[in-house]
Amino acid sequence: MAANAVAVCSWGAGGAGGLPAAAEEVLTFAAELASGLGAERRWLFIGQDPQRAAEVAGRFGVAGIDWVAEPELDEFRPDVYVEALRQYWELRRPRAMVVSQTFDARLVVPRLAGRVGCGVVMNCLEARAQAGGGLEVVASAYGGDTRAVYECHGPVLLAIAPNAPRRSAAGALSRPAVERVKLRLGGVPERAAVIGRSSMPVPRLEDAEVIVAGGRGLGSPENYKLVEELAAALGGMAGASRPIVDEGWAPPWRQVGLTGKITKPALYIAAGISGASQHMVGCAAAKTIVAINRDPDAAVFRYARYGIVGDCLEVLPALLRAVRNRSGAGERGEGSG
Numbered sequence: 308m309a310a311n312a313v314a315v316c317s318w319g320a321g322g323a324g325g326l327p328a329a330a331e332e333v334l335t336f337a338a339e340l341a342s343g344l345g346a347e348r349r350w351l352f353i354g355q356d357p358q359r360a361a362e363v364a365g366r367f368g369v370a371g372i373d374w375v376a377e378p379e380l381d382e383f384r385p386d387v388y389v390e391a392l393r394q395y396w397e398l399r400r401p402r403a404m405v406v407s408q409t410f411d412a413r414l415v416v417p418r419l420a421g422r423v424g425c426g427v428v429m430n431c432l433e434a435r436a437q438a439g440g441g442l443e444v445v446a447s448a449y450g451g452d453t454r455a456v457y458e459c460h461g462p463v464l465l466a467i468a469p470n471a472p473r474r475s476a477a478g479a480l481s482r483p484a485v486e487r488v489k490l491r492l493g494g495v496p497e498r499a500a501v502i503g504r505s506s507m508p509v510p511r512l513e514d515a516e517v518i519v520a521g522g523r524g525l526g527s528p529e530n531y532k533l534v535e536e537l538a539a540a541l542g543g544m545a546g547a548s549r550p551i552v553d554e555g556w557a558p559p560w561r562q563v564g565l566t567g568k569i570t571k572p573a574l575y576i577a578a579g580i581s582g583a584s585q586h587m588v589g590c591a592a593a594k595t596i597v598a599i600n601r602d603p604d605a606a607v608f609r610y611a612r613y614g615i616v617g618d619c620l621e622v623l624p625a626l627l628r629a630v631r632n633r634s635g636a637g638e639r640g641e642g643s644g
C-alpha cells in the first residue's frame with residue numbers, strides 16, 4: 308500500500324446486501340480525498356460478504372479490499388474494535404482513514420487516534436488536499452451553527468458526518484482484489500460493553516423520500532396527527548422538531564436535527580417549525596424544502612424552495628385534501644394536471 312493511501316473502514320450490516328448502510332457515502336468521501344492526494348484507496352471491510360463489497364467498491368475506483376472476518380468482531384465490542392483497527396493501521400499505515408460516524412464509530416475513532424498517535428477530526432463534511440501536502444478538513448461545529456476548518460499534517464482519522472451532502476463519485480468500473488487480513492484479537496482486555504440497543508422502527512426516517520415534520524407551531528399534541536396524515540397520504544414519514552418530542556407529542560425516533568436524525572429526503576415539508584440551525588442540520592440535504600409558517604420572517608424560509616405564509620392548522624388539512632383528491636382522481640383516471 309502506498310504511504311499516502313486512503314483507507315476506508317466500515318462495519319455493521321444494515322444496507323442492501325448486508326453492507327454497512329453508509330458504505331457508499333464513505334467511499335464517495337474517500338474518492339474525493341484520494342483524487343486530490345493522488346492516492347490509492349483500500350477498503351477495510353469487516354463483515355461476511357467481501358465479494359458484494361468488491362462489486363460496490365469497483366464503482367468507486369477502490370484498489371483493493373482488505374477483508375477482516377475474525378469471529379471476535381461478529382458483535383460490536385468497542386475495545387476489540389479499537390484493537391482490530393490499531394493492528395490494521397500498523398499494517399497499512401495509511402495517510403488517512405475515513406470512517407462513517409455511526410454511534411459505534413464514535414466509541415472507537417477517538418480512542419484509535421490516541422493509540423496510533425494520529426490526528427482525528429469528527430463531524431467531517433469535506434476534506435481536500437493542499438499544495439504543501441497537508442489536508443484541509445471542513446467539519447460541522449457548535450451544534451451545526453459553524454463550519455470549522457482544520458489543516459491536518461501527517462496521518463489522520465476522519466469520521467464523516469452521516470448523510471453529509473455529497474456528489475456521487477462513481478467512476479470507471481473495476482474489480483478490486485479481495486485480500487484476507489488476519490488479526491490477533493484473542494484476550495483483548497475489555498473496559499466498555501454495549502449492553503443494549505433500542506429497537507429501530509422500520510423503515511427509518513433517514514431513508515425516507517418524503518418527510519412531513521411538525522413543530523411547536525402545531526399548538527397542541529392532537530394536531531400532530533395532521534402531520535402524520537399528510538405524511539401517510541404522500542407515502543412518506545412524519546418527523547418532528549425537538550421541543551415537541553421533549554413534550555411527548557411525537558416519539559423520539561421522529562426527531563430531526565442535530566440531536567435527532569440527519570435526513571436527506573426528496574421532499575421535506577416543515578410545518579410550524581421556526582428553522583433553528585439545530586433543526587435544519589437534519590434536513591438541509593433535502594432536495595426540496597417546503598415551509599409553512601405564519602411568521603413571514605421565520606428563518607425556515609431561508610432554506611425553503613417553497614414557502615407558505617399561513618396557519619399550518621389550515622394549510623395542512625388543505626394539502627391533505629388536495630393530495631387525496633389528486634390520488635382519487637388518479638385512481639379514477641381523471642388526468643394528472
Ligand code: FAD
Nearest residue numbers: 522523524548549564565566567579580581585586601619
Ligand atoms: P419554535 O422555535 O417555538 O418555533 C415554532 C414556529 O412555529 C415559529 O416559527 C412560529 O412562527 C411558528 N408558528 C406558530 N404557530 C403557527 C401556526 N399556527 N402555523 C404556522 N406556524 C406557526 N431542535 C430540533 O428540532 N432538532 C434537534 O435535533 C435539536 N437539537 C438541538 C441541540 C442543541 C445543542 C440545542 C441547543 C438545541 C437543539 N434543538 C433542536 C432546538 C432548536 O434550537 C430549536 O429550539 C427548535 O428546533 C425549535 O423548535 P420549533 O421550531 O418546533 O419551535
